[in-house]
Amino acid sequence: MAGELRQARVGVSVVFAVCGAAFATWAARVPAVQERLGLSTGQLAVGLFGLAAGSVVALLVAGPLIAKIGSRSGVVIGAVVICSGLPMVAFAPGFAPFVGALVVVGIGNSLLDVSMNAHAARVEDEYGRPIFAGFHAFWNIGGLAGSGVAALMATWHVPLSVHFSCAGALLLLLALWATGTRFLTGADRGQGEAAFALPSRALIPLGIIAFCGFLAEGTVNSWSAVYLSDVTAAPAALASLGYFAFSITMIAVRLVADRIVLRIGTVLFIQVVTAVAVLGFALVFAAPVPVVAIIGFAVVGLGVAGIVPIAWSVAGRKQPESPGRAIAAVAACGYLGFLVEPVFVGALTKLVGLQWAIAGAGVLTLAVFFLAPALRVKETSLKE
DSSP: OHHHHHHHHHHHHHHHHHHHHHHHHHHHTHHHHHHHHTOOHHHHHHHHHHHHHHHHHHHHHHHHHHHHHOHHHHHHHHHHHHHHHHHHHHHOOSHHHHHHHHHHHHHHHHHHHHHHHHHHHHHHHHHTSOOHHHHHHHHHHHHHHHHHHHHHHHHTTOOHHHHHHHHHHHHHHHHHHHHHHTSOOSOOTTTTOOOOOOOOGGGHHHHHHHHHHHHHHHHHHHHHHHHHHHTSOOOHHHHTHHHHHHHHHHHHHHHHHHHHHHHHOHHHHHHHHHHHHHHHHHHHHHOOSHHHHHHHHHHHHHHHTTHHHHHHHHHHHHSTTOHHHHHHHHHHHHHHHHHHHHHHHHHHHHHHOHHHHHHHHHHHHTHHHHHGGGGOOSSOSSOO
């Protein structure tokens, strides 16, 4: 059994990396896609809305789907959809097919995301100790690998059609290998149930925590380079280092977070990392110079890294009879944070400037500190 669990842990880690790499493959080459199709900024925004809409709609059906077919089959379907969506984006002949392709990518991303997290919850439960954050580290590792390969493809002037098709095929093969040879066998708990994926009363605080965590992550993803360029007057090469530093610290924390949780408990861990994240936002706000801002974004990564994976792990244990449904419900709240973040930060930027808008994201993140006690789970073998 121990050998099977180790194999399952490897398999789930591979799938997390596949998901991160698939999304980064698209995200890193957005300018090339926009140039190929001659899209205006408004048209690109519509496409991105289609991506987000597909993600949210899929989240609402992911829970019931996984309850019927199991997390292993859900991962296969999600991987097929997102990996098929990549070449669809590359071969899109015009604006409307492009939006449709992004909807497909969004649907596949959410199905894969929820399914792999549901199987991760099952593996963690079998282990009897926290290992969830480590899986999320592999999402970040896959994302860095995918964006790195995309940068090489752009440098070598590899056509989008070749890049996206080869990436989709390779990533799909990896996902199928992982699910076919490494995942746990047998039915998931709660499989066969049909229930709409909305958060129960016990999951609402976790949904808010995920919302704040995703909003904080999205703020750095979307605005760190803009902040460094516009507010701190950093050159273009230096402006990209904010997100890079954020990603590296995210990976570092997620690789060790499970051991820390096991030692100090879930509630204290979340309160500490939330305080660290808020401190990072405060650094960015208080000293708008390039080096300090980059350090600040790195500190935000140190804190934010632990919020979402722990919330999802606890969601699966709060509703052990159907962890996939619980994770889907909390994930839907989290992705809502990604949807709200551009509007929230953009509106604040127009009113008070980007520096204060970044500070606003830090203030919202502080809510996680006070909601941390909701992460306690009764009668669990994992330390609370």
